[in-house]
Amino acid sequence: MPVLYHKPPPPSDDKRWKIVETRMRRLGDRPPALIEALHAAQEAFGYLDTDALNYVGDTLGVPHSRVYGVATFYSFFTLKPSGEHTCVVCTGTACYINGAKDILAGLDRALHVKPKETTADGKISVLTARCLGACSLAPAVIVDGDVKGKVNVGDLVAQLEAM
Amino acid sequence: MSKPRIATVWLDGCSGCHMSLIDLDERLLDIFERADLVYSPLVDFKDYPEDVDVCLVEGAVSSEDDLHKIKLVRERTRTLVSFGDCAVTSNVPGMRNPIGVGPLLDRAYIENVTLNPQLPSEIVPKLLPTATPVHRVVKVDVFLPGCPPSADLIYTMLDDLLSGRVPGVVGSRFGR
Amino acid sequence: MSEMPAAARAVRRRATTEEVHEGPARATAYVCEAASCMSAQAHDITLRLGESAARAGLSDVMVKRVGCLGLCAAGPLVEIAETGRLFDHVRPDDVEGIVGALRKVKPTDTRASQGPFFEKQVRVATENMGRVDPESLDDYVAHGGYEALRTVLSEMTSAEVRDQITQSGLRGRGGAGFPTGLKWTTVAKAQGSQKYVICNADEGDPGAFMDRSVLESDPYRVLEGMTIAAFAVHATEGYVYCRAEYPLAVARLRNAIRMAQRAGWLGTGIADTSFSFDVQVRLGAGAFVCGEETALIASVEGRRGTPRPRPPYPAMQGLWDCPTLINNVETFANVPTILRKGAEWYAGIGLGKSKGTKVFALAGRIVNTGLVEVPMGMTLREVVYDIGGGIIDGRPFKAVQTGGPSGGCIPAEHLDMPLSYESLIEVGSFMGSGGLIVMDDTSCMVDVAKYFQDFCRDESCGKCVPCRVGTTQLWMILDQITRGRATLDDLAQLERLARMIQRMSLCGLGQGAPNPIFSTLRYFRDEYLAHIVDRVCPAGVCTIEPAEVMA
Amino acid sequence: MTTVFTFRIDGKDVAGSEGQTVMEVAEENGIDIPGLCHLEGIHDRGACRLCMVEIAGSPKLAAACMTKIAEGMDVTAHSDVLLEYRRTVTEMMFVERNHVCAVCVANNHCELQDMAEGLGVTHFDLPRISPKVDIDASHRLFAIDHNRCILCLRCVRVCDEIEGAHTWDVMHRGLETRVQTDMGIPWGESTTCTSCGKCVQVCPTGALFEKGRAVARGSKTKRPFLPWMKVVAEERGL
Known part of the structure; x- marks a missing residue:
């Protein structure tokens, strides 16, 4: 299936676009590369903005509405920049029966932030994950990439508040 | 043997269903030859009596007053008819449900009012969180959808009930 | 969730640096570097052990990163290979003690019993787990890796391979238990010049981490299984569809693909034959439904992961409408061993129509949270109490949940039930991918x-x-x-x-x-x-x- | 030469050519199988589940719109169980969003309303979900009221397969699923929409409608197909 129009230039001269462009080119600049390209863009920029979605769609020859449909279907993709720090709470079964619900309630009480939200000061984003596979550490959270096991709500809140 | 006792009740609705009932015209004479109307917004009885055979309920259950009334009606009625779309689906009164009571009242009584805006607190009954169909609150025996149900449908249903037949699905539709 | 755990970043940086010492060692310390131990700073332990052994002048001691040792609840874990001695909850200040133990290892030492958690298991899909370095192709080959593929390519026809799989009685380990041999035969016989093999590593059931552990601990085994399958069904291209939530597994898998390509175990003309097959990784993006095969295909094709009605089944009309074989990670991981040890051997394990072994992830209110592989037919009681060590704090057992969100809760009255596809369905549950979540009286x-x-x-x-x-x-x-x-x-x-x-x-x-x-x-x-x-x-x-x- | 299969639907002997679906053959033989996502001329997706039928020998129900016919198959398209299930599906469509027939532009011209009447749905046992959803009236000629959308995706398919614009697609998933234009932007700002009106034409409910139509005045059957193509062409001097 040939691409009907010319490849668009990247939205800016930010070097990170190169990574996205290369990823797409390696996969033939064709529609099936859409999800991989979105992964590349999110990894490079932390989230997917309209520029990124348009660029990826135009390069791969995917209609914009379909790009948007895909980007919003998968919960891994985020269209908004996240806070300075992220706290991912695992809500897998093992964590659930070991108190993940209490952790989320504790975060909401102390920091007024619910899953998929960022605190008002833009400091901390709370996300949930469908099982990190760290069931032996239940309940588990990931704070800025570091997995913490057997989490105590008070300690977690204290750590986040100190950030 | 005394005649069957019929009542009609008006909850949160536009009264259109009652208008449609009046549209039975001369057939009303036939109905009330065979039954007594013991309670209705169309007649002047103060309290809902005991021992009612058939009650047509128009409107959704929207306020604490509606809730109180429908429970009383259910207690004192043998066959309860959900009369028209508001009673059956909550219809137009239900359009407020996604909005929520707080924002709804704010919009109506505060935001759009220039002179002495205030929330009504006396006399008017308190709104329930949602306007619900009658059958979500009490058991309903017969459903008569329609907005409003046509006079023909109402007649067929009453005729069935008064003749001791079980009213079937009466071929009405929501909205019509 | 775009954050990548620090453990995975470490692997990515390290990529392929060899930490395996050359030559035979008198004593070897296996350090578990699977995700659970990695999140407890296991890699730091590896580095410290190496330094400490070097400082102590122990030149005949090997410190080796291995995949999952299974007892995830007690990580980080270090095992002395020769004696079988297991160090759990290892902290940096325990390192000297381990080095001391390594110093004392004698050539005459034999592995002591490690207790029922290890002794009652039968390892097939996980046979290399905790033994091989997941980032080293050489180590995989040294443990019998690619023997099966070499035999298949040089001595067998594709029909013979399919026969072996059929006779082994292997069934899909993703959940439904569809006979693997039948699936392979259907794809092989389906019309079409282009065929695909897809490995479903979109392990979505909450509380299940079997596939993650296999990929983290022994990624080459999965690739070998896929390559054998490709030969058996005449496919030339393959995909591993893996959850993006498993960065360590993805990193090790990508590394393994690169190494295998370089060594000629993937690509054109594998093992000097005319057979060609290559594999690419496709990342999931947080949609549980993509574990469903038609949704998975949609996702590999770059679309929203929505399923479509079957038939047509993917075996006839799958990826880009071509005949496509989709098996789960654990299914592929069984394949090399079955071909190496024979279908009869495999069919000899298990119960009734459920042959072989099954990997389970034990989690919830159980003492030994971790990864185990047991023969089909073992009773739930043995798994929960003998292997799993019973309920935390000795509380009363209430139920065990199997099969993830499509499964069910099995109460105490069925504890003596043997685990098999059929028996689980009989009691209203489902094998699923193998998550076993134990609940006590604190669960409603x-x-x-x-x-x-x-x-x-x-x-x-x-x-x-x-x-x-x-x-x-x-x-x-x-x-x-x-x-x-x-x-x-x-x-x-x-x-x-x-x-x-x-x-x-x-x-x-x-x-x-x-x-x-x-x-x-x-x-x-x-x-x-x-x-x-x-x-x-x-x-x-x-x-x-x-x-x-x-x- | 096409192969002809003979088989049975509801006990009636019928025949069709290889490749046809149960739905198509049923229609040709005057057997009505309900369906709302099905529309002749665009690809089927088997999503509304109203056309589910029993096929003898199979434990699972099958979507008639996507099930290819086979020699000797024995299809049951109408049974008490199927009727109950179809009623529940229809109920689900009603309670998912905020359908208020009395104030709907499509009142009396609505396939969902017809479906409820045809299946004898008199009320909903299921509680309403009452989500807060948007109305987008930014397009010059048309509007979409998501309160009335049942996600049949006829609009998405007709826009892609017939018009070739692919202005419409779906966003989010589960209960949050919405049809959307371009990058989820207001319809009026879409750069791909040709204003052809096909989506409005095929919408089974009052979700997509022409602006300026009053309640119950949204009939799509009583006027020539795609009149807006002419309007737009004239405006552009074509």
């Missing part, structure tokens, strides 16, 4: 059913009406029950609706969504009634609302 079964329904409604793709609307309706009723606001009529409606959703939904997600409700109703109806009639939560989990609050 209505709340558990609500948890799974919440999961299903959140993961419903939204394509078909019964699942999109129905899972939320079921959740709403369960929510009312847990608040003490439901009636017996609501309970009747719950059951009616659940049956309808089971029969009318488009894919396995919707069809299976009511299962947790069915099984908890079957065994724990009294808990439902307690919430509805007596308005109490026996486990004390749910918050019952005051009676006067109106619906």
Whole structure:
């Protein structure tokens, strides 16, 4: 299936676009590369903005509405920049029966932030994950990439508040 | 043997269903030859009596007053008819449900009012969180959808009930 | 979730640096570097052990990173290979002690018993786990890796390979247990010049981490299994569809693909034959439904992961409408061993129509949280009590949940039931991918059913009406029950609706969504009634609302 | 030469050519199988589940719109169980969003309303979900009221397969699923929409409608197909 129009230039001269462009080119600049390209863009920029979605769609020859449909279907993709720090709470079964619900309630009480939200000061984003596979550490959270096991709500809140 | 006792009740609705009932015209004479109307917004009885055979309920259950009334009606009625779309689906009164009571009242009584805006607190009954169909609150025996149900449908249903037949699905539709 | 755990970043940086010492060693320390131990700073332990051994002048000691040692609850784990001595919960200041133990290892030492957790297991898919370095192709080959593929390519026809798999009785380890040999034969015989092999590593069941552990611990085995499958079904291209939530597994898998390509185990003309096959990784992006094979295909094709009605089955019309073989990670991981040891050997393990072994992830209120592989037919009691070490704090066992959101809860009365595809279905559950979540008296079964329904409604793709609307309706009723606001009529409606959703939904997600409700109703109806009639939560989990609050 | 299969639907002997679906053959033989996502001329997706039928020998129900016919198959398209299930599906469509027939532009011209009447749905046992959803009236000629959308995706398919614009697609998933234009932007700002009106034409409910139509005045059957093509062409001087 040939691409009907010319490849668009990247939205800016930010070097990170190169990574996205290369990823797409390696996969033939064709529609099936859409999800991989979105992964590349999110990894490079932390989230997917309209520029990124348009660029990826135009390069791969995917209609914009379909790009948007895909980007919003998968919960891994985020269209908004996240806070300075992220706290991912695992809500897998093992964590659930070991108190993940209490952790989320504790975060909401102390920091007024619910899953998929960022605190008002833009400091901390709370996300949930469908099982990190760290069931032996239940309940588990990931704070800025570091997995913490057997989490105590008070300690977690204290750590986040100190950030 | 005394005649069957019929009542009609008006909850949160536009009264259109009652208008449609009046549209039975001369057939009303036939109905009330065979039954007594013991309670209705169309007649002047103060309290809902005991021992009612058939009650047509128009409107959704929207306020604490509606809730109180429908429970009383259910207690004192043998066959309860959900009369028209508001009673059956909550219809137009239900359009407020996604909005929520707080924002709804704010919009109506505060935001759009220039002179002495205030929330009504006396006399008017308190709104329930949602306007619900009658059958979500009490058991309903017969459903008569329609907005409003046509006079023909109402007649067929009453005729069935008064003749001791079980009213079937009466071929009405929501909205019509 | 775009954050990558620090452990995975470390692997990515390190990529392929060899930490395996050359030559035979007198003593070897295996350090578990699978995700669970890695999140407990296991890699730091590896580095410290190496330094410490070097400082102590122990030149004949090897410190080796290995995959999952299984006992995840006790990580970080270090095992002395020669004696079998296991160090758990290793902290930096334990390192000197381990070095001391390494110093004392004598050539005459034999492995001592490690207790029932290890002794009662039978390792097939996980035979290399905790033994080989997951980042070293040489180490895999040194442990018998690629022997099977070499034999297959040089001595067998594709029909013979399929026969072996058929005779072994291997069934799909992703959950449904479809006979693997039959699937391979269907794809092999399907018309089409281009065929694909896809490895389903979109392990989505909460509480399941078998596939992750296999990929983290022994990625070459999965690639070898896929390559054998490709030969058997005449495919030339393959994909591993892996969850993006498993960065360590993805990093090791990508590394393994690169190494295998370089060594000629993937690519054109594998092992100097005319057979060609290559593999690419495709990342999932957080959609549970993509574990369903038609949704998975849609996702590999770069689209929204929505399933489509079957037939046509992917075996006839799959990826880009070509015949496509889709098997799960564990299924592929069994293949090399079956071909090396023979179909009869494999068929000799197990019970009835459930042959071989099954990997289970033990989690929940169980002492030995971790990864185990047991022969089919082992009783649930042996798994939970002998291997799993029983319930935390010695509390009473209430139920074990298997099969993820499409599975069910098995009560104590069935503890002596042998584990097999058939027996699990008989008691109203489902094998699923192998997550076993143990619950004690602190879990409310209505709340558990609500948890799974919440999961299903959140993961419903939204394509078909019964699942999109129905899972939320079921959740709403369960929510009312847990608040003490439901009636017996609501309970009747719950059951009616659940049956309808089971029969009318488009894919396995919707069809299976009511299962947790069915099984908890079957065994724990009294808990439902307690919430509805007596308005109490026996486990004390749910918050019952005051009676006067109106619906 | 096409192969002809003979088989049975509801006990009636019927025949069709290889490749046809159960739905198509049923229609040709005057057997009505309900369906709302099905529309002749665009690809089927088997999503509304109203056309589910029983096929003897199979434990699972099958979507008639996507099930290819086979020699000797024995299809049951109408049974008490199927009727109950179809009623529940229809109910689900009603309670998912905020359908208020009395104030709907499509009142009396609505396929969902017809479906409920045809199946004898008199009320909804299921509680309403009552989500807060948007109305987008930014397009010059048309508007979309998501309160009335049942996600049949006829609009998405007709826009892609017939018009070739692919202005419409779906966003989010599960109960949050919505049809959307371009990058989820207001319809009026879409750069791909040709204003052809096909989506409005095929919408089974009052979700997509022409602006300026009053309640119950949204009939799509009583006027020539795609009149807006002419309007737009004239405006552009074509």
